Amino acid sequence: MTDAEIRPVVEQLYAAAGAGDWDNVAALLTDDFVIHEAAGLPYAGTWHGKDALRQVYMLVMGVWQDPKVAIHALTVGDGHAVGLLTLTVTAPGTGERHSFPIAEMFRIENGRIAEIQPYYFDTAAVAKALARVA
Numbered sequence: 001m002t003d004a005e006i007r008p009v010v011e012q013l014y015a016a017a018g019a020g021d022w023d024n025v026a027a028l029l030t031d032d033f034v035i036h037e038a039a040g041l042p043y044a045g046t047w048h049g050k051d052a053l054r055q056v057y058m059l060v061m062g063v064w065q066d067p068k069v070a071i072h073a074l075t076v077g078d079g080h081a082v083g084l085l086t087l088t089v090t091a092p093g094t095g096e097r098h099s100f101p102i103a104e105m106f107r108i109e110n111g112r113i114a115e116i117q118p119y120y121f122d123t124a125a126v127a128k129a130l131a132r133v134a
Helices: 001-019 022-027 052-063 123-131
Strands: 029-037 045-048 065-077 082-092 097-109 112-120
Touching: 001 022, 001 065, 001 082, 001 097, 001 112, 022 029, 022 052, 029 052, 045 052, 097 123
Parallel strands: 029 112
Antiparallel strands: 029 045, 065 082, 082 097, 097 112
């Protein structure tokens, strides 16, 4: 795939996931899709399969109140894409608002997304925000 062909696949994924359109999300993923969340996060782990992204999304968004995702940039090259975004959330229990910068690496195979690996700038800040919950 060319870089110009990869970009719309990732943009479609962001749009479908944001709209909760999990059938379209699954159609954009390979059968052996995998997503990895960092060990320092309360939703750490590795998920596999076409339903994996929905499972992780629900887990992440379920931890926080009023989650908002802002996508700032998307760069593409050599079968990969990287999305730069900010997750802004309210910590349950404290009501404190937090913003976490994230870079998400996508690996593309045959026109579908095979892997996503989010990189949080500061996983300790995420854990700290949730540790104050009573």
